[in-house]
Amino acid sequence: MSSNFGWETESIYSTAVLQPEEQENSTTRLQEALLNFVQNFRLDNSYVYRDQLRNNLMREQPYLQVDVGHLISYDARLGQMLNRTPADVLYLFENAVKEAAKRILFANPHEDVKVPDCQVMLKSDANVTPIRSLIPAMHMGQLVRVPGIVIGAATLTCRATYVHVRCRYCGNTEDVPVSGGFSGISVPRVCNGQQPTDLETQMPKCPLDPFVIVHEKSKFVDQQVLKLQEAPDMVPTGELPRHMVLNADRWLCNKVVPGTRVEVMGIYSIFQNKQGSSIATGAVATKTPYIRVVGITTDIGGGPGTGAKTIFTDEEEEEFIQMSRQPNVYEQFAASIAPSIFGNEDIKKAIACLLFGGSRKILPDGMKLRGDINVLLLGDPGTAKSQLLKFVQKVAPIAVYTSGKGSSAAGLTASVIRDNNTGEFYLEGGAMVLADGGVVCIDEFDKMRNDDRVAIHEAMEQQTISIAKAGITTILNSRTSVLAAANPVFGRYDDLKSAGENIDFQTTILSRFDMIFIVKDEHNEQLDMRIARHVLNVHMDSATTDNADNDIDLKKMRDYVSYCKAKCAPKLSAEAADKLSSHFVSIRKDVKTMESTRTARSSIPITIRQLEAIVRISESLAKMTLSPVANEKQVDEAIRLFKFSTMDAVNAGSVEGMTRSEVMEEVQNIEKQILRRLAVGSTVPVRVLKEEMEREGFSETATFRAMDLLCRRETLQLRQSGKVIYRRML
Incomplete structure (x- = not known):
């Protein structure tokens, strides 16, 4: 028997007691049974595979995609043989499909008629077998389904x-x-x-x-x-x-x-x-x-390792629609993000917007505008930035977590690998390629080398990765949101330094983040007490939040994000667009006025990208409620989030309405006053010194800053026990 496609013709076995004529008859009967399945299987009064094969032949695509479940329902013996000896049955299956194609194309077919060779593709809803669960001795030669x-x-x-x-x-x-x-x-x-x-x-x-x-x-x-x-x-x-x-x-x-x-x-x-x-x-x-x-x-979802869920039952759709109609779904979803972490309400709301994302647009000229939202968390250590990233990795339908210190440009984008057997080059995708359609969480973003950080510029804005190496010139998709966490240059954020001095990032990378949050570890006695009580309750397995019963569980959050992203692509209303345009003009005017009073421009630019960022945030808020249009209320919330994040970072160079240069001048004056009041070896309580500076008209922030600078120079020493300060003997 000749081979058309290379399936093992010589490996079609039957029991040893059969004569060659009986073996051939058994093979012929099996092929006829498969031909009858292709021609006669019906579903909802339609011949599924006969019609599919006819359509594919008319399009000159000679293949047939068969559901294994249909074959089992038609003839359980055929399905069992396909699972047990797939190579043998598939060869006969393709011969049967070729015979069916001959009968479709020609009214009176004969042996001399030439028809194209047909390929049989299989799909199934059987249980998947992970790669690490494949056992050669058990699965060798069998049909497997691997995600x-x-x-x-x-x-x-x-x-x-x-x-x-x-x-x-x-x-x-x-x-x-x-x-x-x-x-x-x-x-x-x-x-x-x-x-x-x-x-x-x-x-x-x-x-x-x-x-x-x-x-x-x-x-x-x-x-x-x-x-x-x-x-x-x-x-x-x-x-x-x-x-x-x-x-x-x-x-x-x-x-x-x-x-x-x-x-x-x-x-x-x-x-x-x-x-x-x-x-x-x-x-x-x-x-x-x-x-x-x-x-x-490829259109899969639901199970582990399969990415975003795309198929939903009627009960799930009804539940999600009811959930989207709740007036507080936005606040409830944000509160359910990392409930064990105290506070950071606006950061959690921004992460909720990042999970849903805006609407991806393709303009008439072919230009593509991204809908994914990028967020940067920059702040002091111990403010739960990494924990937020870990939680997003769990709740996002598709997510990849990586650390900036251990990531290279090739590891984040793509690498060119040489095949040891053939010597040819091929591409292997990195973290941003593997997270296509989801979120990539980059911790320790400030520890990355500048060359590696520049490599993701294109991936963050254009959402593609261009490769031109070893004779390979191609473009890979990286339609992913970026959630990055970083520490300031000096370890802790210094309020009296400009944002550019605290953030050691280039303007090109900062402009690609839709929201930049500066997370500070502020000293507040009441707040510290609440945080301490919350942390201790977590360690004692008590209720982590006051509304723990109202939190959405992890699986429902993941499925709801997948449902909203699959079913909704909102756009701005005309009224919201007018309001947003006027607000953007006022933001640009304020930034220009602010920069005119400073010695240098802000390292965080306000450009058209930031206008598009507010549009994306508004669309994500509308998508969260399954609304087809983003209204003025959602634009107001998007503007508020943008002001709380990026605009606060832009204004980080000023304290109490004063510019950095004015504050530093005040600090120098306070240093002179302190040294004038303290004799060598004298001791003065901090409270008394602070009150004296306030009577002189100096701010509290500048006073503590001046004392901190004097302590660093070893001119002053601070005793924690007595809370007193004295001048060191010279």
């Missing part, structure tokens, strides 16, 4: 389905079938053609290995090698993610790009690795597992 992220895609190559060989001595020709996947070819060593023999020796005249391959008459199909990695949420803590090599051919090639979350149906197989063929190492029998792909599903 993961495609991190590498090689260029297309050709694989022979059968090879045409010709004897160089007698001209005899043969067609040698080639098994699918990474299987090699075995060319006959002896020519069996009809040829004269030497009567004296009775030996054929053709010597051993007489065949040469005729490539022009051989048949090839497209083949692509993919690399599948476990999703981050499926990797146990402390372990490296595992990979699996995939082999896709024909119409399954070029279906996915790095960063795509997929579920792969395939045959678990093995091949001989070239690197493991050394006899000295005892690795002759070492085989490398791989999956021969028979179906790829």
Whole structure:
């Protein structure tokens, strides 16, 4: 039996007691049963696969996508055989589909009629098997369904389905079938053609290995090698993610790009690795597992490792619609973000906006405007920035967490890898590619090298990653939100220094963040008492918040975010747009006036990007309530969040209405007054000194700043026990 596509023709077995005629009859009956399934299976009074095959043939796409569940419902024996021996059944299945195509295309088909070879793709709703759960001894040769992220895609190559060989001595020709996947070819060593023999020796005249391959008459199909990695949420803590090599051919090639979350149906197989063929190492029998792909599903969701949920039941949709109609859904959702962390209400509201995101737009000229929101948390240590990032990693449908110190430009964007077997280059996606459609959380953002930080400029605004290395020129999608956490330059935020001195970032990277929060560890006795009580309650497993019963659980939050992002894409109303435009003009005017009173411009620019940021925040607030239009109320809240975050960071260089230069001049005057009042070795209570400075008209902030500077110079020493200050003996 000839091979059309390279499925193992010689590996179709039956019981040993059957005669060859009975084996052939058994194979013929199986193929006829599969043909009857393609032609006769009906669903809702329509012939599903007959119509699908006809439509695909009219479009010159000869393939058929079959649901394994339909095959089992039609004939349980066929489904069982497909799961047990998929390679054998798929070969017969494709022959049956080819016969069905012949009957569709021609009214009176005969054997000489040529029809295109058809490919059978499979899909199933069976339980998925994680990569680390695949056991070669148990799953070898069986049909498996594996979830993961495609991190590498090689260029297309050709694989022979059968090879045409010709004897160089007698001209005899043969067609040698080639098994699918990474299987090699075995060319006959002896020519069996009809040829004269030497009567004296009775030996054929053709010597051993007489065949040469005729490539022009051989048949090839497209083949692509993919690399599948476990999703981050499926990797146990402390372990490296595992990979699996995939082999896709024909119409399954070029279906996915790095960063795509997929579920792969395939045959678990093995091949001989070239690197493991050394006899000295005892690795002759070492085989490398791989999956021969028979179906790829990209529109997935719901389970671990599969990304955002896209299929919802009627009960879930009804629940989410009722939830969106609640008047306080915005406050309730924000309060449910990291409830164990005290305070930071506006930061939690900004994170809620980041999870939902705005509406991605494609303009008539082809330009794309991002809808994802980027947020930067900059502040003192111990303000729960990393905990917020960890919580977002759990609640976001698709999320990748990384640390800036251990991340490189290639690790964040994409890298070019050389295949050890073929020597070809292929791409492997980094964190921002793997988080496509979700959130990437970058902790210790200030510890990154400047060169690595510059590499994500394009990914944050254009949401693409352009690669031009090793002869590979391509563009990868990185449609992701960025949530970054960083510390100031001096470890703690210094109020008397400008924002540019505290934030060691370039203006180019700061302008790409929609909201920049400066998180300060302020000293307030009442606030400290409340925080201490909250932390102790958490450690004692008590109620972490006053409204803990009203918090939304983690799974419902994740599903609600997925539902809103899938079902709603709001736009600004005309009234909201007018209000926003006038407000943006006033913001620009205020910033210009502020910069005119300072010695240098602010390191945080207010540009058109910030106007688009307010638009995205307004759209995310509308999306949170499943509203198709963002109204004026939501624009007001977006403006308030923007003022609380980015505008406060812009104004961080001033204290109590004074510029930084004025404050520093006041600090110098206070230093002179303190040194004039204190004799060498004298002791003065801090409270008395503070009251004297206030009577002189100096501010409290400048007074503490002056004493801090004198203590650093070792001119003053502060005794915590007696709360007194004295001048050191010189």
